Structure formats: structure tokens, C-alpha cells
Amino acid sequence: MKYTYLLINILTIFFPVVLSFDKRVAFAKSWKFIWPGMAITGLVFLFWDVLFTIYGVWSFNDKYIIGLKFFGLPLEEILFFLTVPFACIFIYACLNFYVKWQAGPAIARVISNLLIGLSVTLLILNYTKLYTVVTFGLLAVLVILLLYYFKPNWLSRFYMAYVVSLIPFYIVNGLLTSIPVVLYNDAQNMGVRVGTIPFEDHFYSLALLLMNVGFFEYFKNCKKLAV
Known part of the structure; x- marks a missing residue:
């Protein structure tokens, strides 16, 4: 179905958006701290995504996308870098x-x-x-910077949230790779899969979420210092 990838994006973000207005967590009040980091991180990862598509690291099954593309990327792939980080920051919060x-x-x-x-x-x-190379190179740089330069106090809580986020990760990525919506070229990865999910996806996701949570904490702390 042409709307498959779009539907996966909608389902990924549906409950986090609805539950954002819960009075206890009040996640909706933190939305303003999410958008800047999502924009910066999204640009970084979309840059690689465009290159990965050009160089055949992966491709997209035309049967499951609506066909609207920007720089060779389906609209749904661009939305993926908004819906998934939003849902995972919700888990973190x-x-x-x-x-x-x-x-x-x-x-x-x-x-x-x-x-x-x-x-x-x-x-x-x-x-x-x-x-x-890109996945583990980027992850190594991010972790080194955080551990030895920025030294944040939230890193242990991030790792806990990442482990919990693996539950929706296996659902969403499992669907994308088993249907399949996204087609991977095993010549450009290690060829090791967890079910249908490439091993690298776990750490690509880790790097994506680490950047988003890092910016989320940064902008949230900037607000506190300004008060």
C-alpha cells in the first residue's frame, strides 16, 4: 500500500503526542526545547541519508511510499527523523x-x-x-565529546531510555525492513542482521537519539539559566 511508510510514521508519533498533555509528565511544555535540536540533528542525518541513497547504501520500495520526494528522499523518510526522535525523547522524559x-x-x-x-x-x-564507517565513526565522535569534553550528568539516564526505546525500535524498524519499505545494500554494511534489521541500525539510532537528547538538555538548561 502506498501509504505504508506514512502510516508507520503516524503510528510512531500518535501516542507520544496524545500523552504529551498528561498533567503529570506535562511533556507538551517541553516541546519548545525539542524543535531546535531536532532541526539541527535532522539536517546532519538527512545529509547522510541523501548520500546513502545516492551511493546505494539503501533504497526505498516505491510500492510503500506516496512518491513525493525531496533531494531523492521520500517525504516519509524525512518525517522519520522527526517522528522517531520525538517519540524517544518522550520516553526519556x-x-x-x-x-x-x-x-x-x-x-x-x-x-x-x-x-x-x-x-x-x-x-x-x-x-x-x-x-x-559513518555509523560507528559518528557514534564514536559523539560519545567521546560527551564523555570527555561536555561531561553531562544525564548520560546514564539516556542509556536507560535508549534500552527502553529498543522496544518501539524493533517494532518500527522491524516493519520497515521486513515488509520491506527500506531496502539495504549488504555490500555497504556488515551483513549481520537481528531478524531483518541490520546490526548498524541499532547504533545509527543510538547516535540519532544521543544528538537529539543532548540538544534537548542543552536548550532546556539554557532556559533555566535565563530565568
Whole structure:
């Protein structure tokens, strides 16, 4: 069906938007802190998305998109970089409100260093594969900057939110890759899949969400300092 990818986007964002007006979390009040970071992060990832499409890292099944494209990207793919981060920041905000426990900074450092080590190793071993190189190169840079330069106090809570976000991740990406709406060129990735989802997708998503949450926290803190 031509509206398949569009429908997946709508379902991804439907409940987070509706539940944003819950009086306890009051996520709607935080929307103004989300948009700037989503715009900046979206531009970065859409730049890579255009290149990935040009160089055949992936393509889109015309049977499941409405056909409206910008710079070679379906409208639905552009919306993906809005709907998914919005939904995941909603998860992050809900966990911050309802779950008071968090892992200490030492655990966040361990997880971060493991991610850096994994990213650098896989990047070196798969330096000819564009999707793998960009995914793990970008993730390594982001984690290094956060861990050793910015040193945020929210990193452990982000990792917890990311683990929870894997539930909708497997639903959404599972649909996109099993229908399939998005077609991956295994010559440009490691060829390892979790079900139908390329291994790299987990870390591409991690980098996407890390940037969005980072900007969300930055703009939220700027507001607090200005008050």
C-alpha cells in the first residue's frame, strides 16, 4: 500500500503526542526545547541519508511510499527523523519523571568507553563499508565529546531510555525492513542482521537519539539559566 511508510510514521508519533498533555509528565511544555535540536540533528542525518541513497547504501520500495520526494528522499523518510526522535525523547522524559533510580556516573563511563571501543574496532574492520564507517565513526565522535569534553550528568539516564526505546525500535524498524519499505545494500554494511534489521541500525539510532537528547538538555538548561 502506498501509504505504508506514512502510516508507520503516524503510528510512531500518535501516542507520544496524545500523552504529551498528561498533567503529570506535562511533556507538551517541553516541546519548545525539542524543535531546535531536532532541526539541527535532522539536517546532519538527512545529509547522510541523501548520500546513502545516492551511493546505494539503501533504497526505498516505491510500492510503500506516496512518491513525493525531496533531494531523492521520500517525504516519509524525512518525517522519520522527526517522528522517531520525538517519540524517544518522550520516553526519556517519562522515565525521568517516573523512574528516580539511575546508574551512577561510573557505569555511564564504562558503557561509554565500551561503545567507543566497539565503534573504533568495527570501523577499522569494516573501513570499506560506508554505512558501517559513518555509523560507528559518528557514534564514536559523539560519545567521546560527551564523555570527555561536555561531561553531562544525564548520560546514564539516556542509556536507560535508549534500552527502553529498543522496544518501539524493533517494532518500527522491524516493519520497515521486513515488509520491506527500506531496502539495504549488504555490500555497504556488515551483513549481520537481528531478524531483518541490520546490526548498524541499532547504533545509527543510538547516535540519532544521543544528538537529539543532548540538544534537548542543552536548550532546556539554557532556559533555566535565563530565568
